[in-house]
Amino acid sequence: MSVELCGVSTAYGGVPMLREIDLTVADGEIVCVLGPNGAGKSTLFKTVAGLITPVAGTVTIMDTDVATTGTERIARLGVGFVPEGRRLFPGLTVADNIRLGHEAVRPDGADLPARLTAIGQLFPRVIERLGQAAGTLSGGEQAMVALARALIGEPKFVVMDEPSLGLSPKLIREYFDILRAIHREGRTILLIEQNAEMALSVASRGYVLARGRIVAADHAEALRASSVVRSLYFS
Numbered sequence: 001m002s003v004e005l006c007g008v009s010t011a012y013g014g015v016p017m018l019r020e021i022d023l024t025v026a027d028g029e030i031v032c033v034l035g036p037n038g039a040g041k042s043t044l045f046k047t048v049a050g051l052i053t054p055v056a057g058t059v060t061i062m063d064t065d066v067a068t069t070g071t072e073r074i075a076r077l078g079v080g081f082v083p084e085g086r087r088l089f090p091g092l093t094v095a096d097n098i099r100l101g102h103e104a105v106r107p108d109g110a111d112l113p114a115r116l117t118a119i120g121q122l123f124p125r126v127i128e129r130l131g132q133a134a135g136t137l138s139g140g141e142q143a144m145v146a147l148a149r150a151l152i153g154e155p156k157f158v159v160m161d162e163p164s165l166g167l168s169p170k171l172i173r174e175y176f177d178i179l180r181a182i183h184r185e186g187r188t189i190l191l192i193e194q195n196a197e198m199a200l201s202v203a204s205r206g207y208v209l210a211r212g213r214i215v216a217a218d219h220a221e222a223l224r225a226s227s228v229v230r231s232l233y234f235s
């Protein structure tokens, strides 16, 4: 299992947020978590990443208990994170942003040139801009750099929080094509997304989060037809 949440609840200053979340992603799957603004998606992302400690329940990632491991070591287990809003260092070059992602996994820096070449196949436009300050890239280019930074350490499992936010329909399609490609390479993906249509077009299964609770969990086809998804998004 790449990730398993069992009865996970979190709180902000005593106010409950996530409530008794049960969620699994098996090795090789693409699973999405859908939910409207404020549903708790980013809270879930941070909880999986070990940045928020649950008040109840357990998060196990790559067979390791997140609570006792810490975020840095989780990356070294082979997990890549793409946070909401990309979180690049705007004053650093594209190359340095990607290098930092690599160092988080391989502190000795070994194999970076080979990895950059491999990444270049997926992101030719990123490689053209290695010397440019990340803050001067377009939003779409920044989204690609954030994904390249997560992939540079060759993660087996990638967790993403709203990667398509702010991208044009054309770029969203391009981005999701890349997700399909990295899945074909054998990577497991947990895709946290508000864009239900796109997420359900790549994921095999999904969960729907609303007000901190899982309100539906099913195969992508079933969720696409589900009245729960429709009422959350289209009413």
Ligand SMILES: Nc1ncnc2c1ncn2[C@@H]1O[C@H](COP(=O)(O)OP(=O)(O)OP(=O)(O)O)[C@@H](O)[C@H]1O
Binding pocket: 012, 013, 017, 035, 036, 037, 038, 039, 040, 041, 042, 043, 044, 084, 194
């Ligand atoms: N640090 C915090 N302190 C207090 N409340 C918080 C904190 N972070 C988030 N919240 C609250 O928790 C709820 C869920 O926030 P979260 O960011 O997880 O939602 P989301 O589903 O990611 O929303 P969006 O789609 O807008 O990104 C919101 O009501 C938010 O105001």
Ligand SMILES: [Mg+2]
Binding pocket: 041, 042, 043, 084, 161, 162
């Ligand atoms: Mg969010």
